[in-house]
Every structure is written in structure tokens, then in C-alpha cells.
Amino acid sequence: MKKYRPLSLKSVRTYSLCARASKVSVKSFSRPPEKGDSLEAFLKKLPDSYAARDLRSVVDAILSARQKKRPVILGMGAHPIKLGLSPVIIELMKKDVLSAIATNGAATVHDFEIALVGHTSEDVASELCDGSFGMAEETARGINLAIKKGASKGCGIGRSVGEYINRGAFANKDQSIFSNAYELGKPATVHVAIGTDIIHMHPGADGAAIGKGSMIDFRLLASILADLEGGVYINLGSAVILPEVFLKALNVARNLGNKVEDITTVNMDFIQHYRPKENVLKRPTSKKGRNFAITGHHEIMFPLLAAAIIEELR
Structure with missing residues (x-):
């Protein structure tokens, strides 16, 4: 068997540090930060690297989309x-930042109760x-009634709940997000996934109306995504439902001949899950476009993003 000895390092090649390309510099x-700093000053003092740079890039993409009148869509869970x-x-809807x-379905529950x-x-x-979990009478009666009324008029669940609350x-x-969306x-x-929401446990739940309303909303989302070229899609805290819905709705939009390539997708969550990474970030932008993963707690990172956007609008 061959015997090995430690290599001699006498002849290794070196170079000048001054001539080397480096990824980080002062x-x-x-x-x-200094006492009394404005928000603008705080944002400008963030390092120009990694997540801070990504945050700035997301802000720029949203502002660019807004200026060019391209959609900025917020997909989110209920949290x-x-x-x-x-x-x-x-506020971002009122300022025409979010289109x-x-x-x-859980979002309708919490929005309605608030x-x-x-x-x-x-x-x-x-x-x-x-067995008392989810058995609040007013919540189930109101949302189920709103869904049934809306479905009978050919409206999706989002509009139906928004109108019901607004009026x-x-x-x-x-x-209420839904009431404000309706008003604006x-x-x-x-x-909706049948069985995931507390209102499905009540006798007033109508599976046909829920299915019809959710299908109308799926087609409506596909219509918006058909216009997303140059726009932004943000996934905020949805690990499964919205990433799956987004991928299918985007595919329908492209299947029907719409050019949806140069888009920016963003996933904001405190854990980067598999489906958002694949269905929101990687796959939709594999041919063209950009994607960003912003990791952190919603209650800190999303207000920070909103603040940075509003600061630029001023």
C-alpha cells in the first residue's frame, strides 16, 4: 500500500490581497443608529448586503410595478x-400599493370576528x-349566509364577505380587509379547502355555495395573474394553500396565451417552507423574473416592508 506524507507548502502560490475581488467591503x-433618527435614515443605514439588500429590491420592484400600473398581489394565510x-x-390598499x-378561508373567520x-x-x-371549538354562532351564521347570498349572484367568497361586512x-x-377591498x-x-374552516362544522354550511364561490375566486385570481407581467406577487405566511393555488392560477394564465414572465415573487415567512420556495419563488421565475425570500416574523417584517414603501412614496 502506498505511503502518504504531509505535503510541503513551500511552493504554494499567493497573491496580493489588494488585487483580490471581495464580496464585502466597508x-x-x-x-x-442615532437617537432621533428618522425612518428614512434608519433604512439608509442598513447594510448593503443579503436580506437588507433584498428588502430594498422588493421595495423597488413594488414601487416600479405601481408606477407602471402593474398588479401587486398579496397572497396570505390568516395569521x-x-x-x-x-x-x-x-393602508397599502388605500395607497394603491396593493392591487x-x-x-x-380562515382569513374570513378572523376578519369577520374582528x-x-x-x-x-x-x-x-x-x-x-x-367539542366547543369553532362553534361561535355569529361567525358561522354570518359567513355562511354571506357566501350563499354571493354565490347566488355569481360572486366569489371574497367579494361576498366584503359586501356583507361593509353593508x-x-x-x-x-x-376589515374584505370590507375595505369591497369599498375600494x-x-x-x-x-377554500373543505373541512379546514370552523364554519364548515355548522349546519348552515353549503358545500355547493362554498365550492362555487371559491371556484369563482380561483378564476378571478387567474385573471389578475394573466396581467402580472412586470408586477409583484407576495406570499405572506401561507405554507400550502396559497402557494398551490398561485401555481395553478399562474399556469392557467400562461396556458391561455398570456405573457407572464418578467415578474417578481416574494416569500415572507419565519420559516422558508418547501412549497413557497418551489411554487412561489423558483418555478414561476425559472425562465425570467426575480424572486426573494425574506425570513422573519410577520409582525416585524411586513410592517418594515410597508414602512419602507410608504417612506419612498412620500
Whole structure:
């Protein structure tokens, strides 16, 4: 067997550090914040690297889309509502930053309860023990009625719930994403998996109406995505439903001959899950376009993104 000895390093080749290309320099370093700094000053002092650079790129893409009148769509789960982000989302709709909202069935539940009584999110673990979980009468009756009324008129779930809240006696309708979307004339689509939402456990649930409303919303989202060239799609905290719906709706848009290539996709979550990475970031932009993963808690990162956008608008 061949015997090996340690190599001699006497003849290794070296070069000057000054001539070497480097990825990091003091020019890209952050600067420490000072007392009384404005938000603009804070953002400018962030380092010019990695996530901070990506955040700036996302802001630029959104502002560019807005200037060119291209869609900026927020796809999200229900947690942003539970975390108190509705006012931020509503403000971005009012400022014409967000063109449309796409979400799941649970979002209608939390949005409805906030609008009606100003609180939401029950203790699932304790109420599951005696079967009382999800059995709030007003929530199920109201949302199921809204869905059935809307379906009979050929409306999707998002518009149906938005109209119901907007025209009803809801003390906090100004905090409702769906009500504001309805009032502003902005599309809000809801994509439901039967059995996932508490309202499906009630006798007033109509599977045909829910299916019809959700199918109308799927086609509406596909229509918006058909116009997404030069626009932005943001996935905020949905690990499965919205990434799957987005991929299929995008495929329908492209299948029908619409050019949807030069797009920017963004996934914002505190964990980068498989489906958002593949269905929102990689696959839709594999031919052209850009994608960004912004990792962090919704209640910090999304307001920061919104603040950066609004600061630029000023």
C-alpha cells in the first residue's frame, strides 16, 4: 500500500490581497443608529448586503410595478390578521400599493370576528376537549349566509364577505380587509379547502355555495395573474394553500396565451417552507423574473416592508 506524507507548502502560490475581488467591503457596512433618527435614515443605514439588500429590491420592484400600473398581489394565510396587520394591509390598499388580496378561508373567520366584535382567535386546545371549538354562532351564521347570498349572484367568497361586512352593522368594519377591498373596488379572493374552516362544522354550511364561490375566486385570481407581467406577487405566511393555488392560477394564465414572465415573487415567512420556495419563488421565475425570500416574523417584517414603501412614496 502506498505511503502518504504531509505535503510541503513551500511552493504554494499567493497573491496580493489588494488585487483580490471581495464580496464585502466597508462601503457596504451598516452605520449605527442615532437617537432621533428618522425612518428614512434608519433604512439608509442598513447594510448593503443579503436580506437588507433584498428588502430594498422588493421595495423597488413594488414601487416600479405601481408606477407602471402593474398588479401587486398579496397572497396570505390568516395569521397576518391574527397578528394585527390588517391596518397595515388596508393602508397599502388605500395607497394603491396593493392591487389585490388572495387568502384562505380562515382569513374570513378572523376578519369577520374582528369587524363584528373586535376580537378573534380562540383557545383551540382547551375548547377541543369538550367539542366547543369553532362553534361561535355569529361567525358561522354570518359567513355562511354571506357566501350563499354571493354565490347566488355569481360572486366569489371574497367579494361576498366584503359586501356583507361593509353593508352590515359591524362596529369595526374599518378594520376589515374584505370590507375595505369591497369599498375600494379591489379584488379579494378566498381559496377554500373543505373541512379546514370552523364554519364548515355548522349546519348552515353549503358545500355547493362554498365550492362555487371559491371556484369563482380561483378564476378571478387567474385573471389578475394573466396581467402580472412586470408586477409583484407576495406570499405572506401561507405554507400550502396559497402557494398551490398561485401555481395553478399562474399556469392557467400562461396556458391561455398570456405573457407572464418578467415578474417578481416574494416569500415572507419565519420559516422558508418547501412549497413557497418551489411554487412561489423558483418555478414561476425559472425562465425570467426575480424572486426573494425574506425570513422573519410577520409582525416585524411586513410592517418594515410597508414602512419602507410608504417612506419612498412620500
